[in-house]
Amino acid sequence: MNVKASLPGFDQVDRPQRDKISTCIHCGLCLDKCPTYRTLGTEMDSPRGRVYLIKAVDEGRLGMTPNFIEHMYLCLDCRACETACPSHVEFGDLMERARGQIERQAPRPLAGRLLRWLVFRGLFPHPSLLRGLFRLLRLYQRGGLQRLLRTAGVFNLLPARLKDMEAMLPDLPPRPFTRSVPEYLPGQEPATRTVGFFAGCVMDGLFADVHNATTRVLQANGCGVRTPRDQVCCGALHMHAGDREQAKALARRNIAVFERQDVDVIVNNAAGCGAQLKSYVELLADDPQFADRAHRFSERVQDVSECLAQEPLRGPLGAVPKRVAYDDPCHLLHAQRIRQQPRDLLQQIPGLELAPVTDADFCCGAAGIYSITHQDMSRRILERKMEHLAAAEPDVIATGNPGCMMQLRTGARLAGLDAPVVHPIELLAAAYEVGKKT
């Protein structure tokens, strides 16, 4: 974020909490787990250093200077430091509150304000507009325009950032998932559970295949799946960018939507969304009307791997003879502490070999819109990630978050690594498919 002027210190609205700041005892055990510290070696871009800067602002030793703001936004918010921290510093919460302070207080240039408003307030909260955008994008891909522009080399004339964004776009499905399936899909007998399915916004439009795979596997395991049509974006992007108010509005809406459904758990398959849904309880803790409801909502949220791990997988599973490199999405591993379940699921697939990956617990550099806003750092982190993935010699790369999937696809393309990037649930769905035929 490009801010020229210094802002005064924190005000009282969603201020980073002092007792959470002082949980950091400055031991430094987080340093080597932080992607930006590993890349730069600068203390200000380490978790410990960022907490120290937040502390300095909190104590009035420092204003929110342009440099302070820059250091806050260079953080990927991957929360690897939380897993490393023995003192249990809630770093993600501190960072998001600090960014919230900056966002509310910072005077932005008009163009920037307009763009942000369009994206965060005008677009993401409105599913129908998003669907419209995805339709246009699909028309662009399928109507021949994309091929024409690519062959003509038009993108070489565009700024590098736009060119890369265009290249990252996956092939769009004909219709968003929520518009192509009934609201209720019955579970295979004996049906034991009814789950609510959180489809998200980006996943819904761009990754309908992953959603189809998810519901098929859930159904095969006796879960009836309810996908309410009126659900909205989880608000994770807003939260990371410091727009807490809009994030709260989206949270209230989703809570109300799922309260109307008679479901045991609320399943999702995007690590970033899952982490956000689970944090509604903290986000709305000060809202007297929603605090309890948020608590009931968040405690029912489960990643699909978490949900499936609760009961033994039902058969028959056919063989998927592939060497798979599994890469942990940060918001699954660090924010939700889910490490083993996806690996266990993959290992139950006959013929599938799980390849060990060095630093699989490290961020890939996607981090929501970070790969666009901080492309240079994002690429440096991605390069290292691709070296480790290539060393695992995989047939397939698996990771459970749309941002990570797009980022790793870009990485594979740049590194010349011939391995498709899929969601783990797609491998499981493939195994069921093969199992049906044999």
Added chain:
Amino acid sequence: MEPSVLQELAAIVAPQPLLTQPEAMLVYECDGHTLDKAPPDVVVFPTSTEQVAAVVKLANRHDVPFVARGAGTGLSGGALALEGGIVIEMCRMNKILEIDYGNQRAVVQPGLVNLHLSLAVSDAGFYYAPDPSSQGSCTIGGNVAENSGGPHTLKYGVTTNHVLGLEVVLPNGDLVHFGGAVLDTPGYDLTGLFVGSEGTFGIVTSVTVRIMRKPQVVKTLLAFFDTVEAASNAVSGIIGAGIIPAALEMMDNLTIQAVEAAIQASLPLDAGALLLIELDGIEDGMEADAQRIADICQQNDCQNVRVAQDDAERALLWKGRKEAFGAIGRLTPNYYTHDGVIPRTRLPEALTRLQIISHRYGLRIANVFHAGDGNLHPLVLYDERDGEEVERVLKAGHDILQACVDLGGVLSGEHGIGLEKKNCMPWLFSEGDLDVMRRVRQVFNPQELCNPNKVIPLRGRCRCGAVTGDGTPDHETHEAVATAMQDAHVRA
């Protein structure tokens, strides 16, 4: 600092930028020891030995103090730029230059993270033995400066036992080599002299270390006791029986509670103390040793003994031990730790003295330490926003060190003297002893620019500007100024 000096510095390390922004200087004002704070004027990130030498020569030309820094995890203020000047941050010199399995050694740059070395040689069946609790972050260069230890030093020794040779930029910028590639080289043991000099004898730019074969078998036991005294007696019993475990660690009740909250390893929250005991080596005889240890624990009224069932449980228990300091952060905003060493036969007395000190100052003290070699780590819990409490903490720290020395021990086992314990050195050493140290320091660091004013109370050159009428340094004024500076740091 003069802009022209900064320009010269920038030219040396280009294209790596300098850090001079106030926000950056703020985060470099302290390391793992947060009671004292002093911001540098500039931080540089050299990427080669030549750059380090050039920076040091520049500092000499302009009479600017400098200090090397690794990951900043030190616990005695060793990387603090006490008098401002240049922080030479070594973290970008982090390569493994050579691995020689046949001769069991590796050559590494000082900014390499300790654990990264063990990970790099792990597949070949080797590891680097010194394992400070911060090994996942701290650097080999910092380990050399502080002569770092770790839980496994009981059997394998500290850093100095694993360093064969050093490439060093002396405080005047000259490049020299100490030791070599074998265990003992002819002439004076300058490697031994340099390791543990806490950054006052120069800056190490390459280290030749020993790497060891991983043991065939490792067995990890946990023994729980009602009291710290009973656990201490078991420690004496184990060592007295002629068994040298690879590690022998103790935690008291307060620490057990914090660690259990952090790792959920089913530790009993009502135990007064636990011993974490590790045996390693060849398989033959290990079961018998483990049984003897269990028997000795039983004879000392232990509640029960638990054996780690697999590598995962072993790793979890060690994670708990190594992150114990951080886990204490769950109980308190700040802690102040010492690492005084006492003869292990006097452990029960030492722990009683700690309890008395805890009561005297009304402060909670948690204990987690290397019981096998008597290396205490009392953690005094406090809140730095309470100025009056900070004063009590400092007094308690003073009394703890005094108790260690009274019991025939020393001020520090591995954290170093740095800034914080400098003024306690006369408790341990006579004026004659200290004078030899000062003269050795004079040989290496005559300008006193290299990490000034650390480790030993100096006489002579005074950088705070206090001089008497005839131009000689005024020690009384210096001491007064130094004390005032320290007070100011504490208040800050």
